[in-house]
Amino acid sequence: MELLEEIVEPLLSWYDIHARKLPWRENPEPYRVWVSEIMLQQTRVEAVKPYFARFMKELPTIGHLAKVPEDRLMKLWEGLGYYNRVRNMQKAAVKIVEEYQGEMPADFDKIRELPGIGSYTAGAIASFAFGIPKPAVDGNVLRVLSRVLKSYEDIMKQSLRRKMEEQVEAVIPLERAGDFNQSLIELGAIVCVPNGAPKCGECPLKSLCRAYEAGVAEELPRKTPQKSRRIEDRTVLVLLSDNRAALRKRPGKGLLAGLYELPNLEGHLDREEILQYVRGLELSPIRIQELPQAKHVFSHIEWHMEGFAVKVEEPEQDPEGMFFVEKEEMERRYSIPAAFGAYTEYFRHRF
Numbered sequence: 001m002e003l004l005e006e007i008v009e010p011l012l013s014w015y016d017i018h019a020r021k022l023p024w025r026e027n028p029e030p031y032r033v034w035v036s037e038i039m040l041q042q043t044r045v046e047a048v049k050p051y052f053a054r055f056m057k058e059l060p061t062i063g064h065l066a067k068v069p070e071d072r073l074m075k076l077w078e079g080l081g082y083y084n085r086v087r088n089m090q091k092a093a094v095k096i097v098e099e100y101q102g103e104m105p106a107d108f109d110k111i112r113e114l115p116g117i118g119s120y121t122a123g124a125i126a127s128f129a130f131g132i133p134k135p136a137v138d139g140n141v142l143r144v145l146s147r148v149l150k151s152y153e154d155i156m157k158q159s160l161r162r163k164m165e166e167q168v169e170a171v172i173p174l175e176r177a178g179d180f181n182q183s184l185i186e187l188g189a190i191v192c193v194p195n196g197a198p199k200c201g202e203c204p205l206k207s208l209c210r211a212y213e214a215g216v217a218e219e220l221p222r223k224t225p226q227k228s229r230r231i232e233d234r235t236v237l238v239l240l241s242d243n244r245a246a247l248r249k250r251p252g253k254g255l256l257a258g259l260y261e262l263p264n265l266e267g268h269l270d271r272e273e274i275l276q277y278v279r280g281l282e283l284s285p286i287r288i289q290e291l292p293q294a295k296h297v298f299s300h301i302e303w304h305m306e307g308f309a310v311k312v313e314e315p316e317q318d319p320e321g322m323f324f325v326e327k328e329e330m331e332r333r334y335s336i337p338a339a340f341g342a343y344t345e346y347f348r349h350r351f
């Protein structure tokens, strides 16, 4: 028997006993699997749970997701980051409503063609929700397979991912396709862990694992290091008028598209430059105060921020492209990226 054929039975038996009870597993409807898998792409299981519950409560069907106004959708996603993921979900939801009567099609290729759904997510939806025997190979699974097979190939390579998908597809059990995929993911999440030593003592594949046998489990998988990030200096302003702060909407394209932000400028400006900018907005500054520096790391960029609170006289009209809001309204209505967290916190505590 091929090595990967041999892992099927022990993995499924282990999964039956050890699988965590998770909301999207208890009731694996296609929409629930989809939402949870997209959230889980960048966020840990425990952190996802409350977001998942809130999202499903407010948008219980694909039809609801297709129709929700953009600002509300962004607010529901606030804190999860990588907002394009949820924009793509909405595009896909619109397509599902238009072409499939609002129901996720029970067909791997049709699922895979939806916006924002790659081969992993399509495999997860197809197998967990419909029992279709397609692989769902994510980072967890790549780690488990690299170790079991003692593969030193770079898991960042698309070609390796495809090869692993083919190998899984060749052994996936027709009766328990979803459970088998989940058992690989689960083993990677709780036993064959990424950071720190894998818990080989607890592993149902210990006697089959070639990396364990050779004592090299911790060296695997191999992964090319990420390119270094571009650093951007920015100056963030908390413009305060009475008990309100200024917000503006970001452009519809690019980083953090369409979200709301505190006014900010490229570079690290000094007080005089900031006051000049504020006067250029036809605002009258009364006082300026330096705030602590902050850093935010995106996937390809790092913002190194300096912040200033500038108190201004109440303007007769909002500056071009900006508006002033009170704390409660800011929290309830506007999705402001976590990157500005240090400065929105300042505003929240001040009022």
Ligand code: ADE
Binding pocket: 022, 037, 040, 041, 045, 138, 182, 185, 186, 189
């Ligand atoms: N990480 C990504 N998908 C997961 C799933 N379905 N269960 C647990 N952890 C996951």
